[in-house]
Amino acid sequence: MFGYYLELALRSLKRSPGLTVLMVLAIGFGVAASMTTYAVFRGVSGDPIPWKSSKLFVPRIDMWGPNDSGHVGDPPDALDYTDAMALMRDHRAPLQSAIYLIAPSVIPAGAGRSPIPVDGYAVYGEFFPMLDVPFLYGSGWSADDDAHQAAVAVIGDKLNQQVFGGGNSVGKTIDIEGKDYRVIGVLADWNPQPIFYDVMDTGGYGGGDGPGVFVPLQRAVAVNMANVGANECRVQPVESGFVGLQHSNCVWIAYMAELDSAAAVQSYRQYLDDYAREQRAAGRFAWAPNNRLFDVPAYLEQEHVVPSDTKVSLLVALGLLIVCLVNTVGLLLAKFLRRSGEIGVRRALGASRRAIYAQFLTEAGMIGAGGGVLGLLLTGVGVLSVGLVLPARLAHLARIDPSLLMLTVLVAVVATMLAGLYPTFRASRVQPAWQLKTN
Amino acid sequence: MTVHPILAALRRHKAGVVLIVLQIALTLAIVCNAVFIIGQRIERLNRPTGIDENNLLRIAQAWVGAPSGDDSASVEKLDELQREDLATLRSLPGVQEVAASESLPIQGMIWSGDLTLTPDQKGIAVQAAYYYGDEHLRSTLGVHLIAGRDFNAGEILHHTIRGTDASPVIIVSKPVADKLFPQGDALGKTVYQDGKAQPSTIVGIVEQLQTPTTDSWGNPFAYNSILEPVRLDGVMASYAVRTQPGREQDVMHEARKALFAANPMRIMPDSWGVQSFSEIRAKAYRADRGMAILMGVVCLILLGVTAAGIVGLTSFWVGQRHRQIGVRRALGARRIDILHYFQIENLLIAGIGVVLGVLLAVGLNLWLMTHYEMERLPVLYVLTGVLAMLAIGQGAVFLPARRASNVPPVVATRAA
Numbered sequence: 001m002f003g004y005y006l007e008l009a010l011r012s013l014k015r016s017p018g019l020t021v022l023m024v025l026a027i028g029f030g031v032a033a034s035m036t037t038y039a040v041f042r043g044v045s046g047d048p049i050p051w052k053s054s055k056l057f058v059p060r061i062d063m064w065g066p067n068d069s070g071h072v073g074d075p076p077d078a079l080d081y082t083d084a085m086a087l088m089r090d091h092r093a094p095l096q097s098a099i100y101l102i103a104p105s106v107i108p109a110g111a112g113r114s115p116i117p118v119d120g121y122a123v124y125g126e127f128f129p130m131l132d133v134p135f136l137y138g139s140g141w142s143a144d145d146d147a148h149q150a151a152v153a154v155i156g157d158k159l160n161q162q163v164f165g166g167g168n169s170v171g172k173t174i175d176i177e178g179k180d181y182r183v184i185g186v187l188a189d190w191n192p193q194p195i196f197y198d199v200m201d202t203g204g205y206g207g208g209d210g211p212g213v214f215v216p217l218q219r220a221v222a223v224n225m226a227n228v229g230a231n232e233c234r235v236q237p238v239e240s241g242f243v244g245l246q247h248s249n250c251v252w253i254a255y256m257a258e259l260d261s262a263a264a265v266q267s268y269r270q271y272l273d274d275y276a277r278e279q280r281a282a283g284r285f286a287w288a289p290n291n292r293l294f295d296v297p298a299y300l301e302q303e304h305v306v307p308s309d310t311k312v313s314l315l316v317a318l319g320l321l322i323v324c325l326v327n328t329v330g331l332l333l334a335k336f337l338r339r340s341g342e343i344g345v346r347r348a349l350g351a352s353r354r355a356i357y358a359q360f361l362t363e364a365g366m367i368g369a370g371g372g373v374l375g376l377l378l379t380g381v382g383v384l385s386v387g388l389v390l391p392a393r394l395a396h397l398a399r400i401d402p403s404l405l406m407l408t409v410l411v412a413v414v415a416t417m418l419a420g421l422y423p424t425f426r427a428s429r430v431q432p433a434w435q436l437k438t439n
Numbered sequence: 440m441t442v443h444p445i446l447a448a449l450r451r452h453k454a455g456v457v458l459i460v461l462q463i464a465l466t467l468a469i470v471c472n473a474v475f476i477i478g479q480r481i482e483r484l485n486r487p488t489g490i491d492e493n494n495l496l497r498i499a500q501a502w503v504g505a506p507s508g509d510d511s512a513s514v515e516k517l518d519e520l521q522r523e524d525l526a527t528l529r530s531l532p533g534v535q536e537v538a539a540s541e542s543l544p545i546q547g548m549i550w551s552g553d554l555t556l557t558p559d560q561k562g563i564a565v566q567a568a569y570y571y572g573d574e575h576l577r578s579t580l581g582v583h584l585i586a587g588r589d590f591n592a593g594e595i596l597h598h599t600i601r602g603t604d605a606s607p608v609i610i611v612s613k614p615v616a617d618k619l620f621p622q623g624d625a626l627g628k629t630v631y632q633d634g635k636a637q638p639s640t641i642v643g644i645v646e647q648l649q650t651p652t653t654d655s656w657g658n659p660f661a662y663n664s665i666l667e668p669v670r671l672d673g674v675m676a677s678y679a680v681r682t683q684p685g686r687e688q689d690v691m692h693e694a695r696k697a698l699f700a701a702n703p704m705r706i707m708p709d710s711w712g713v714q715s716f717s718e719i720r721a722k723a724y725r726a727d728r729g730m731a732i733l734m735g736v737v738c739l740i741l742l743g744v745t746a747a748g749i750v751g752l753t754s755f756w757v758g759q760r761h762r763q764i765g766v767r768r769a770l771g772a773r774r775i776d777i778l779h780y781f782q783i784e785n786l787l788i789a790g791i792g793v794v795l796g797v798l799l800a801v802g803l804n805l806w807l808m809t810h811y812e813m814e815r816l817p818v819l820y821v822l823t824g825v826l827a828m829l830a831i832g833q834g835a836v837f838l839p840a841r842r843a844s845n846v847p848p849v850v851a852t853r854a855a
Binding site for chain 2 (some may be wrong): 022335
């Protein structure tokens with residue numbers, strides 16, 4: 001029977017090509033607009049570390065106090081050096097790391113090769129296991145290396161290609177800012193987006209190949225490898241230079257800790273509050289503890305990482321899809337009721353209401369499939385051309401993949417069949433006797 | 440023509456009427472808000488920076504192997520490198536003026552702070568962006584000086600960004616002067632920067648100078664700018680270059696060559712090494728332009744779909760009422776009467792649609808205001824939207840209505 005309905009649907013669609021084309025176009029454009037904006041939204045709002053994001057926490061300590069006009073009640077967006085170091089020293093989480101952005105230049109061995117600018121981070125050794133950073137060769141460094149300010153470095157795959165021509169470079173020496181470091185690990189491709197471990201400096205997104213080099217934070221501080229990321233000061237540093245920044249309560253250090261259970265989270269909160277009370281007793285803070293502890297999703301939400309344009313675009317596109325569907329309901333209604341005579345004859349010859357439903361929903365589904373195919377094409381064009389309208393750091397996150405393509409067709413067919421429900425219901429209520437009489 | 444028979448007929452097509460009303464209402468609501476977003480973005484894009492944007496370049500680079508410390512030997516060495524670069528750039532053909540210039544309007548890199556009238560940061564505090572540069576900065580950027588004077592060469596300091604001394608003299612933009620000294624007597628007065636102990640004297644006032652950030656957090660102080668007489672020393676240094684008219688491309692090319700010839704130990708990537716101001720502008724507003732284009736495309740599709748929907752449903756009604764139209768014609772109705780019938784019918788439906796649409800548009804706007812950074816929808820946008828929707832309805836109904844008016848009276852005599 002389904003084959004017969006398909007044939008009927010095809011015949012009916014051919015009979016009024018204008019109307020058919022109109023419906024297919026409406027569904028196609030509506031679905032494509034929604035899917036294109038959805039692809040962007042999905043790209044920028046994805047969980048960067050889904051298997052672990054609820055176990056990774058970002059602490060915030062209020063070291064500026066309630067009189068700070070800029071942050072009404074909320075602690076500053078990062079830690080100052082004093083507090084970050086205190087948290088590292090107390091080491092209350094199984095894994096944790098203070099993090100700051102560096103941009104050293106790497107000087108390849110051999111005469112006449114020009115230096116390579118690299119972005120990277122000064123971190124602690126626990127950074128790598130905590131974030132499950134994948135290694136091609138070697139590994140991160142040990143707590144011992146941190147303590148001894150060891151001259152070791154983890155480099156990205158691209159830098160490895162540039163400096164050593166690829167391959168296992170563990171144990172080789174690399175010149176960073178004129179000083180020798182021993183390569184201890186080479187990363188596999190790693191550039192999670194949003195950049196959840198450093199939102200303050202990146203705003204959450206960065207194109208390119210991800211960080212190129214990591215060095216022990218204490219080592220970086222010792223050799224005066226300054227923070228190149230953002231810093232925010234409530235009171236200007238009294239001393240100049242990078243040392244002045246370390247001695248100030250300017251905030252510039254990102255921080256992340258892994259806490260595996262609710263109890264661990266609870267006791268870490270307690271620890272932060274105890275720490276703030278201690279600082280108050282010591283005279284550094286003059287206010288009650290005002291700390292926060294966000295897991296990664298809550299933190300990204302708090303920092304408004306997903307651009308609001310992306311959300312508004314998605315909403316507007318969904319609105320467009322709804323209008324297209326309302327439009328389709330109207331057109332299908334017109335189309336189906338125009339065939340009241342035919343329905344009357346079928347009903348009089350013994351077709352059940354269910355049969356009418358099957359026939360007309362098949363027709364709606366067929367229009368949906370047509371809209372879906374057009375939608376696929378337009379979504380492809382849309383996603384490929386988001387680069388023309390979006391900044392590159394966001395545009396490259398919108399990808400076409402099998403799940404997006406399947407979703408496009410599914411949305412088109414299901415939405416059109418839903419739109420076909422009411423017209424089909426009306427068609428099934430056609431009174432055969434009345435139709436036969438008037439005809 | 441009385442409206443009564445139209446209403447009576449519409450009552451027999453409830454579903455179709457409801458669908459068109461809904462479609463018009465939703466379309467109006469979305470289009471009003473989308474066009475408003477477009478309007479806001481265009482307004483943002485057209486904000487003046489206050490500088491002369493033509494024939495202006497930004498050259499940024501980082502030295503390799505340069506001292507990265509804060510000690511005076513390192514700072515002097517870095518400053519020497521910078522002065523060499525400035526001299527190299529000045530000697531290029533096609534170059535009009537060159538300045539040490541840490542940042543440019545809408546370029547992105549921003550240092551900002553608070554200006555107060557007393558060192559203890561009590562009283563009025565004005566947040567402003569700092570433009571570090573030398574005595575050529577104002578004239579190279581082409582910013583209009585409305586009072587006072589430029590820095591002279593003797594006043595130019597040099598230190599790292601983390602230097603702790605306040606500049607003895609500064610030039611402020613007019614909004615900063617007006618906020619700190621509402622009487623308009625800012626010139627010659629002293630202010631304090633970020634609670635530093637030494638006062639800074641305002642020696643000049645410029646008319647307009649946008650800050651380097653276009654992010655929303657910078658909106659409250661978008662035109663509060665301070666020129667600081669400081670060549671910033673650091674591993675990175677950047678310069679503003681004003682070229683002779685039409686020489687922009689040559690200078691971009693020559694500057695790269697000359698700087699590398701003078702000192703090859705430097706990094707100047709294509710992405711941020713040498714940029715014309717028009718490139719900086721395009722980058723800064725890419726997201727806004729993109730959003731405006733996207734909203735424009737959505738509006739076009741929406742209006743097209745809605746118009747097509749009206750054509751489709753009205754055509755169906757015309758077909759359905761073929762015989763009735765024939766009867767009316769046979770009873771003496773003129774073709775124009777039939778045409779008007781469908782036009783008035785559409786006006787009624789669209790009228791209900793736009794009333795509902797206005798409510799939805801305002802509701803959507805309020806919702807967007809609470810959840811996203813959105814301003815109140817001006818009445819003008821809503822009115823224009825209403826008129827546009829009614830016009831589109833009339834335009835869409837015209838073809839089917841004319842077809843209806845062409846139904847010959849003889850149809851009445853035929854069997855259905």
